[in-house]
Amino acid sequence: MIKVGITGQSGFIGNHLFNFLGLKDNIKRIPFKRDFFENAEDLENFVSQCDVIIHLAAVNRHANPETLYDTNISLIEKLISACSTTEAKPHILFSSSTQEEGETPYGKSKYEGRRLLEDWGRKNDAKFTGLIIPNVYGPFGNPYYNSVIATFCHQLTHDEKPEIHVDGTLKLIYVNELVDLIFRIITDEVDGMVYDHKTSAYHVPDSATAKVSEILSILTEYKDYYMEKGCIPDINDSFRLNLFNTFRCYMPDDHFPCFYQKHEDNRGEFVEMIRANSTGQSSYSLTKPGITRGDHFHTRKAERFAVFKGNALIQLRKIGANKVIEYKLDGKNPSFVDIPVWHTHNIVNIGDEDLYTFFWINELYDPNDPDTYFEKVMSE
DSSP states (O other), X not given: XXXXXXXXXXXXXXXXXXXXXXXXXXXXXXXXXXXXXGOHHHHHHHHHHOSEEEEOOOOOOOXXXXXXXXXXXXXHHHHHHHHHHHTOOOXXXXXXXXXXXXXXXXXXXXXXXXXXXXXXXHHTTOOEEEEEEOEEEXXXXXXXXXXXXXXXXXXXXXXXXXXXXXXXXXXXXXXXXXXXXXXXXXXXXXXXXXXXTTTTEEEOOOSEEEEXXXXXXXXXXXXXXXXXXXXXXXXXXXXXXXXXXXXXXXXXXXXOOEEOOEEEETTXXXXXXXXXXXXXXXXXXXXXXXXXXXXXXXXXXXXXXXXXXXXXXEEEEETXXXXXXXXXXXXXXXXEEEEOTTEEEEEEEOSSXXXXXXXXXXXXXXXXXXXXXXXXXXXX
């Protein structure tokens, strides 16, 4: 059992990493709170419990460049001081950035901070891993802060107009890919990363490269095709699927349920359940009154629930949160709800008759690679 702590646990990457490590039987997570850096005793207690510390805590943007630089260096100095006081020698992983090569205060703080930790590791015979990471994107990032993709997704889903200031080419890594790589480093299962002797760090490989305008074009397509027309867009490669799962998580909760157009004549009714420009798997279920299906979440699948007979309650809750989102669907007015990643979800038959539900899921990935984890929607 490896005891792992994450500074910046509540941040974009930290939250994903904390949840991801919670799926691993050989990892024990040591909780971290932001105010530990303001209390030496709490920070010392934290580092003394950890076999591994992933140092993610940092200020990415600030109106005062000097404050940004000073804060990031101060956090590292406090971490080193806590380790020295307690004589703790955890394996420290430090998330740096490709901005190290620039002259910005953020880039300088990352470069000099990594050097401080590297020096601490060398002097104390402790393991240190510096990671130079490309642009990270994925669900739940903060718009106007974490990435241009987060900003575009928020703007498009909230009827704002995105603007491109510099149409640069971005090297990108999806947050799921990054946290999996960090896990493999923790467990000594990593391979394929290049150690740069010039910078004394590992360069994390990007998984996609795209211009800002190309990214905005894809996300605009998702707004037009998916959000406004209810059609599944082209998500037939991993980059487009990752962008879709990112986009989906910025949509307002009240966007769903969406109602199908029902065609009726003297023969009966006809409803088109899904129109997709993507591969996928379709199925249906019959659920008896009072029965609940689900209580699990997915980390990458795109999924649609459509009720075409009976009455259903669909519940969703983001992993790590308490808020439960509820949707009621009635087969008399066929409608659907799409399930975002990292949201545990279920469907309950709240009617007096059998409930018929249509399911569609994207199966781009190897079905033998686990993607479903069980956790109840409602807290016990």
